[in-house]
Amino acid sequence: MLCAPRLCGAGTAASQLLRAWRGCLLAACRARGVSTSWFPVGAAFSVKPQGRRLDLFGERLGLFGVPELSAPEGFRVAQEKALRKTELLVERACRTPPGPLTVLIFDELSDSLCRVADLADFVKIAHPDAAFREAADEACRSIGTVVEKLNTNVELYQSLQKLLADKKLEESLDPETRRVAELFMFDFEISGIHLDKEKRERAVDLNVKILDLSSMFLxxxxxxxxxxxxxxxxxxxxxxITYGEHVVIDGLHAEVPDDQVREAAYKIFLYPNADQLNCLEELLRNRDLLAKLVGYSTFSHRALQGTIAGTPETVMQFLEKLSDKLSERTLNDFEMMRGMKMKLNPQNAELMPWDPPYYSGVLRAERYNIEPSLYCPFFSLSACMEGLNVLFNQLLGISLYAEQTAKGEVWCDDVRKLAVVHEAEGLLGYIYCDFFQRAGKPHQDCHFTIRGGRLTENGDYQLPVVVLMLNLPQSAGSSPTLLTPGMMENLFHEMGHAMHSMLGRTRYQHVTGTRCPTDFAEVPSILMEYFASDYRVVNQFARHYQTGQPLPKNMVSRLCESKKVCAAADMQLQVFYATLDQIYHGQHPLRRSTTDILKETQEKFYGLPYVPNTAWQLRFSHLVGYGAKYYSYLMSRAVASMVWKECFLQDPFNRAMGERYRREMLAHGGGKEPMLMIQGMLQKCPSIDDFVGALVSDLDLDFETFFMDSE
Known part of the structure; x- marks a missing residue:
């Protein structure tokens, strides 16, 4: 077992072994014709970002190496090129006799559009140049219009329908091809293509209206x-902030110590806006109409097709059982917070909805002394990246290498490009790391698919390309970038998404990597959070950047213990949000206002009182992207918890389990039913009670202490 690079000083046997291993890998890659312009991943993040560029004889490549995208105008060129290819593929799909080739053509059609739309979707929010952002936004709208037209193309629909309607033909398809064909058919049917002309036009109108309302609400x-x-x-x-005669409230200010400030922020920021309220209720009403028009009893039934849960009834069973199991623990958490509030503010000790984030933080700090500044020196970005490298190598046989980029390939000089290399299979794909804060950059940590993996008709594999976007502080002077524990955990989380994309070796890009049901998509990323909290993993890389001292075990133990403080109340809040989302998208012709539904649901599924003249749902942005699927965070965490405990708790570096994880879960992307993947990994079919039990047991067991005590 190789040590972490931080432990492998020059001249040590481990360092020599690591260099020798890398030399063998590079030699193997040269034999396969793979680029070797790589350097160690830790070195790429060890100093203040200064882009390393290949000259390529003065040639300037476009973004992500796409030649057309060396200038904003290139989006129109790329878009027109994709649309010309689309026309040819539509014609080919319609004249091809039904069979497996039909699905391959549909996937190539999807790929040609996604390769522009997905890239543009990232550029429009992340590129520092407004001209690039505007051009990308226009490309997104144009491609979106084309997709809408394709989803209502009757001749194209009939070419797929002939394949699935012929029982002998359908049975001749392998499981992945059949699933992808059914997913394409689902895309057609939710657009109403199976309806008569009048209803089909109505479905198109509703889809357009829903998109507009979603944008307005967001x-x-x-x-x-x-x-x-x-x-x-x-x-x-x-x-x-004060402007003229007004005070402007732009958030909840949940961490401010002054109770009155938090109360004022809560009541003012959440004060209902009539236009926003009308927008939300119109959005929910139109979603309900569309679902019924295309054959579903509710929007939730439509949204949950193909997920782990499958039906809204299952989701509600999961949420209600979890709420029952949490109720006593949540009350205990509220009592602890109430006690702390009474201690700090005896004049007003009633616990209110604006209190939990602050008082739970006070309780954590008082009990465990987890001031982030104590931890940051041990979590330099370069050490964390090498830690991920060591973990992936031991678990999956994968190494990360930084690769020099060409002029114009990246949108900011501090972006790093990583090659993901398997010890036997060679290059698997690329990860662009946009990790650092900059003006105008969205304040969110996320993963973007730029190009999906797929098997092409000539037998080559189209390598996936993704972006990981974080908001880490730039390093000061010659010091390295130092991460808080939360930042380190977020890095591991997002790298879990990236590995899903890299290892989802599907035949079809329509189901590549994270293109899978929402309640399964978060499983690999949440699983990485368990690795990030395990001392045996952290001990591989956490070293003080100045002294080389390892992070003490008791500091990791305190950090893990602190996460359990008021964790039941935090989880109960998520149950409340998820339940509200289900009710809004369920059997509700909105006979009552969304605020009345909020009040009733909050009292039943959270416990703290509703505050009159507030409307938190009008700030619930996840109702757009996660409509009827907000429960996915809880269900994904339940699955990840079970996988961790059953497969990696005893040994987080278990290669056999790592291979099973890749084979049973990561490799399929969305090309296999999620419950079948979970069953293959756990070697049993979990029940709702199993999911609930996994989440609740996380509140009790201290895995870190367990392993410290067992040494």
Whole structure:
């Protein structure tokens, strides 16, 4: 077993072994014709970002190596090229006799559009140049219009229908091909293509309206509220931005110690906006109409087809059972917070909805002394990247190498490109790491698919390309970038998504990597959080960047223990959000306002009182992207917890389990039913009670202490 690079100083046997292993790998890659312009991943992140570029004789490549994208105007060129290919593929699909080739053509059609749309979807929010962002946004809209037209192309639909309607032909398809064909058919049917002309046109109109309302609602979730400054005492007012005669409230300010400031922020920021309320209720109403028009009893039934849960009834069973198991623990958590509030503010000890984030943080800090600044020196970015490298190598036979980029290939000089290399299979794909803060960059950690993997008609494999976007601070002077424990965990989380994309070696890009049901897509990333919390893993890389001292075991133990403080109340809050989402998208012709539903659901599934004249649902942005699927975070965590305990708890570096994990879960992307993948990994079919039990047991067991005590 190789040690972490931080432990392998020059001249050590381990360092020599690591260099020799890398030399053999590079020699093998040269034999396969794979690029060797690589350097160690840790070195790429060890100093203040200064882009390393290949000259390529002065040639300037486009973004991600796409030649057309060396300038913003190139998006139109790439878009027109994709549309010309689309026309040819549509014609070919319609004239090809039904069979497996039909599905391959459909996938190539999807790929030609996704390779522009997915790339543009990232560029429009992340590129620092406004001209690139605008061109990308226009490309997204154009490709989206084409997709809408294709989803209502009757001749194209009939070519797929002939394949699935012929029982002998359908049975001749292998399981992955049949599933992909059914997924394409589902895309057609949710657009209403199986309906008569009048209803089909109605479905198209509803889809367009839903897109517009979704965009409007999403924008409204972040719009600040304002109040006359004379209405707030000066000691509260000074915590907020003031414009003229108004105080502007742009968030909940949940971490501010002053109870009155948090209360003011909560009541003002969540004060209902009539336009936003109408927008949400119109969005929910149109989703309900569309679902019924295309043959589903509710929007939730439509959204959950093909997921782990399968039906809204199963989701509600899961949420209600989890809520029952959490109820006593949640009450205990609220009592602890109430006690802390009474200690700090005896004049007003009633626990209110604006209190839990602050008082749970106070309790964690008081009990465990987990000040982030104590941990940061042990989590330099370069050490964390080498830690991931060691983990992936031991678990999956994979190594990460930094690769020099060409001029124009990346959108910012501090972006790093990683080659993902398997010890036997060679190059698997590329990860672009956009890790550092910059002006105008969205404040969110996320994973973007730029190009999906797929098997082409000539037998070659189209390598996947993804971007990981974080918001890490730039290093100061000659010091390395230092991560808080939360940042380190987020890095592991997002790298879990990246490995899903790299190892999802599907035949079809339509189901590559993270293109799978929402309640399964978060499993690999959440599983990585368990690795990030295990001392045996952390001990491989966490070293003080100045002294080389390893992170003490008791500091890791305190960090893990602190996560359990008020964790039941945090989970109960997620149950409340997920339940509200289900009710909004269930059997509800909105006979009551969404605020009345919120009040009732909050009292039943959370426990803290509803605050009059507030409407938290109008800030619930996940209702757009996760409509009827917000429960996915909880269900994915339940699955990840079971996989960790059953397969990796005894040995997080178990190669046999790593191979099973790749074979049974990662390799299939969305090309296999998620429950079958879970069953293959766990070697049993888990029940709802198993999922609930896994989540609840996470609140009790201290895996870190267990392993420290067993040494």
């Amino acid at each position: 924008m409204g979730t972040n719009v600040p509220n304002k109040i006359g400054k004379q209405l707030l005492p000066e000691h509260i007012r000074r915590h907020f």
